Amino acid sequence: MNRRRVFTSVALSVGLAVMLGGAVLTRTVPPFDLAVDLAKGIPQSGVTHPITAVLLQFRSYDTLLEIAVLLVAVVVALALRDPQGAHSAAPESVMVDSVITTPVLASLTLMLLPLMIMTAVYLLWAGAFQPGGAFQAGAVLAALGILWRVSGRRIGPFATNRWQHVALLSGFAAFLAAATSTLLFGRPLLAWPFSYAGLIIVAIETVLTVSIGISLLGLFASAPEPVDKRA
Amino acid sequence: MLTLLFDVLLGLGLVVAALGALWSRDLFRAVVLFIVFGLLVALAWIRLQAPDVALAEAAIGAGLTGALLLDAVGHLRRTSRTEDS
Amino acid sequence: MSTELWYALVGVVLVAVSFGAFMAHTHLFRRLLAFNIMGTGCFLILVGLAQHERAPDPIPQALVLTGIVVAVASTALALILLRRWFAATGRTTLPEEDDA
Numbered sequence: 001m002n003r004r005r006v007f008t009s010v011a012l013s014v015g016l017a018v019m020l021g022g023a024v025l026t027r028t029v030p031p032f033d034l035a036v037d038l039a040k041g042i043p044q045s046g047v048t049h050p051i052t053a054v055l056l057q058f059r060s061y062d063t064l065l066e067i068a069v070l071l072v073a074v075v076v077a078l079a080l081r082d083p084q085g086a087h088s089a090a091p092e093s094v095m096v097d098s099v100i101t102t103p104v105l106a107s108l109t110l111m112l113l114p115l116m117i118m119t120a121v122y123l124l125w126a127g128a129f130q131p132g133g134a135f136q137a138g139a140v141l142a143a144l145g146i147l148w149r150v151s152g153r154r155i156g157p158f159a160t161n162r163w164q165h166v167a168l169l170s171g172f173a174a175f176l177a178a179a180t181s182t183l184l185f186g187r188p189l190l191a192w193p194f195s196y197a198g199l200i201i202v203a204i205e206t207v208l209t210v211s212i213g214i215s216l217l218g219l220f221a222s223a224p225e226p227v228d229k230r231a
Numbered sequence: 232m233l234t235l236l237f238d239v240l241l242g243l244g245l246v247v248a249a250l251g252a253l254w255s256r257d258l259f260r261a262v263v264l265f266i267v268f269g270l271l272v273a274l275a276w277i278r279l280q281a282p283d284v285a286l287a288e289a290a291i292g293a294g295l296t297g298a299l300l301l302d303a304v305g306h307l308r309r310t311s312r313t314e315d316s
Numbered sequence: 317m318s319t320e321l322w323y324a325l326v327g328v329v330l331v332a333v334s335f336g337a338f339m340a341h342t343h344l345f346r347r348l349l350a351f352n353i354m355g356t357g358c359f360l361i362l363v364g365l366a367q368h369e370r371a372p373d374p375i376p377q378a379l380v381l382t383g384i385v386v387a388v389a390s391t392a393l394a395l396i397l398l399r400r401w402f403a404a405t406g407r408t409t410l411p412e413e414d415d416a
Binding site: 005006008009010012013014016017020021024025027029033034035038050051053054055058059062063066069070073074076077080082135215216219220222223 | 321324328329331333335336340361365369370372373374375379381384385386388390392393395397399400
Binding site: 051123131132135136139140146216219220223 | 290294295299
């Protein structure tokens with residue numbers, strides 16, 4: 001690494017720190033406080049926890065686009081899979097590289113399977129009134145899938161099976177369907193009626209959890225095989 | 232006073248972990264320090280009174296990203312000595 | 317200085333340090349690590365500034381939650397691209413870096 005590169009990097013880094021630090025320290029406080037308006041709107045949102053209300057009622061457009069980004073990432077990852085490698089349709093090909101073959105991991109994964117599913121369901125349900133929600137539950141499910149895969153059992157590849165495609169797609173499809181269904185009733189996009197909002201939010205979060213878990217697992221499982229494993 | 236000390240130490244620990252993750256010779260060690268960084272950031276989120284974000288950061292930011300990066304490091308299987316120009 | 321402002325400044329330092337590392341390294345994996353740490357620093361600035369001298373604010377926290385998921389999706393995709401590049405060319409740097 002040559003000195004000129006290091007010097008310019010350090011200089012740019014220090015300059016950025018000074019500028020950003022100055023901006024952070026001299027910021028002007030905005031005259032409004034959104035948190036106060038949010039607290040007034042929480043009772044009408046169908047859930048009690050403010051973050052879940054923000055994610056799925058007040059800023060649900062951001063969450064919809066986030067699920068779309070996740071889906072696009074999974075689709076691109078599946079498109080980049082190696083056609084001759086472990087992701088071909090041959091059922092005998094196993095992920096040889098990421099497997100840790102100890103009996104402890106295998107039996108521990110079996111024991112953790114029901115516990116992690118229960119944790120994910122609890123996090124999903126508890127997100128309505130305390131910290132939790134769809135993303136945390138989906139992450140626990142994805143972690144379970146990764147453990148399952150690393151201990152040697154096969155989940156995926158996610159490119160061949162039609163049901164896996166449905167599972168990947170279902171989260172975004174359900175959310176989009178719910179979002180646009182409000183248009184049918186003359187309301188703006190994503191503006192759920194307050195009387196049904198709690199039910200809709202729980203239903204969408206459930207589908208989201210499964211979809212997020214499978215998408216994150218699909219992103220982990222679509223990694224290409226190492227070079228020296230090929231012919 | 233004690234919480235101030237905790238915040239200062241946690242902030243310093245964050246910066247040190249980040250520097251270690253960015254400038255380690257060995258890629259595996261860099262990823263391990265990145266996971267440590269993620270867990271310390273989860274503590275910072277707790278101090279910022281954001282428990283949801285702490286849960287998500289620990290699970291997704293440290294856990295899932297760490298697993299992905301470790302998988303990639305095992306794939307690449309080289310140290311930085313031969314790579315950095 | 318409140319605790320939130322302190323963490324916002326820690327975020328500033330993280331952004332600056334990881335930006336410097338991004339500029340200095342040519343190895344794509346290290347650049348990805350730097351990018352991730354930069355994102356985390358931005359999240360700290362976002363929540364730290366919003367909650368400085370104010371009550372805990374759920375809106376930037378929800379934005380950061382969204383950001384964490386988008387960051388992991390982008391990191392996973394970047395890793396797949398990196399591994400395909402490595403499998404195709406055997407290098408972990410981009411070709412234009414070799415001229416530097």
